[in-house]
Amino acid sequence: MTITTGPPPPTRGTPVTLALRFLTGGVTGAALAALVVGVVIESVPLFVGGLALPAVHGLLVFLLGMPGRARQVVVAPRTALARIESLQAIGSESSDVPVRFDLTVAPDEGPAYRVEVTQDINLVDLSDYRPRGVVVVQYPPDRPWRARLVKRPTPEWERRAASAYLDPAPDTARVAAPLEDRAFGFVVLLGLLCGAAAVVLLFRADLLGRADPASSPSTAGPSAAATSSTTVVSSATATVALGPGRSFLDEGELDRAVASLTRDGAARQALTVVVRERLLTVVFSPTGTQTLGFAPGSLPYDRFPALVEEAAPARGAGAPRNWQVTADRLTGSLTIRVVVTGAEGSASLEANGHGTVVRRTPAR
Known part of the structure; x- marks a missing residue:
């Protein structure tokens, strides 16, 4: 089967997500600083606030995220055939071995693309996955880089995978998590530092008083x-x-x-x-x-x-x-x-x- 390739599907993060990660980091930093400063200046309300702040923030994030999670449940994942270009066992001492797959995913509608995924495969089933073999995958429509191998596909998809031949997609058609996703760690760290600095500056007079008895x-x-x-x-x-x-x-x-x-x-x-x-x-x-x-x-x-x-x-x-x-x-x-x-x-x-x-x- 000859497949067409094109630019990868659009992948971008949202400013709201970045702001939420920054807020999460700020709350974490403020809570940790409040616990430490509360002990140093012997302030029980500040110490209790450091314990309660993450719990309140977590509850608010959970409530605000309910509509988004509900929409994700409604949107069904897409199913497609994929060609295994290469695979490598990362290593594990358990019966499930984490394996890194390099795949060419060929949706029924839209261009094929390359993606790298890591998934746990049972040692018994490891021999079923070979380079140039065709497997069935599923992925969210708006996040194709989160493709997952379907270990027990339906009989129809199993027949299609057994008889299909896929050409490899070029490496230029590779998709990955957007740059914003990779910057989330930095945003969280920045928020953590800002939150901790805010608490320390707010109570600097009490801290200086303790430091110079x-x-x-x-x-x-x-x-x-x-x-x-x-x-x-x-x-x-x-x-x-x-x-x-x-x-x-x-x-x-x-x-x-x-x-x-x-x-x-x-x-x-x-x-x-x-x-x-x-x-x-x-x-x-x-x-x-x-x-x-x-x-x-x-x-x-x-x-x-x-x-x-x-x-x-x-x-x-x-x-x-x-x-x-x-x-x-x-x-x-x-x-x-x-x-x-x-x-x-x-x-x-x-x-x-x-x-x-x-x-x-x-x-x-």
Whole structure:
């Protein structure tokens, strides 16, 4: 059978479809950003909105798409004969193997065209498909690139396929998804970025306030020596940094620093307290959780200088050294660990909540 060829059927996307894809990407990006920003700024309405927005959008898209889906159901697919120009199994470990077919489709009315489709074929039926063989296909009238092989055609089409001979269509008659369809991925990505940026910009003031707790009204101010120390308090941690020439081993420094963290009167429990030469860090217990915490002011801070001196590898040598004191209740009881590193090596000790030494590890 000799077939005529011509330009492929017109294939174009619609601006409405592109706009809908952009909107879908924007809603997805806005929802993800709302979830993240809601957690960061601790806004429950924003977090709930991030969960509800995709659901509402999906429902609206479903309702708006009902007329189009109904029209597609009414329009019957076209049936035609097709010649297999080549086929290639892409590979699969299941009984159905995805096979890429290069077909010449010859409609009864209209020019023949080339198209490439991928379809799952059962291993048992794979031998029925051979190059230059004629098969029956179906495709939507407005989307000929979505041709599908009919595995069980009607007896009439089966007889036509058995007796037909089709000439191959030239490659210039090949049809594919329109360029707009290929650009849909980019449109969705662009919408996603725009939606996320819109949420971040809308709540940038709250985000900046969280990123710079020192400037927020809820942040505790500096201690009495404001010019030489910095105090920063957030919902999870608090830090006090001393200026040059000062040390937390100096008399009263630790007491003043801890007092500056608790001056608002809130009875916040600490998970861990870490003290270094000029830096105090307190990690607070999460609000509303049952964890082993302790009051930051309950530690024997007046014993810390003696504990550091006692743990030093070379007591009284005056050599440069680094030290750290850590207090926590991870084992159930309040434990104070002191580590001092000097030229002679690193030594440590453990003390109880009263500052009494219970274990020593010599320098090594």
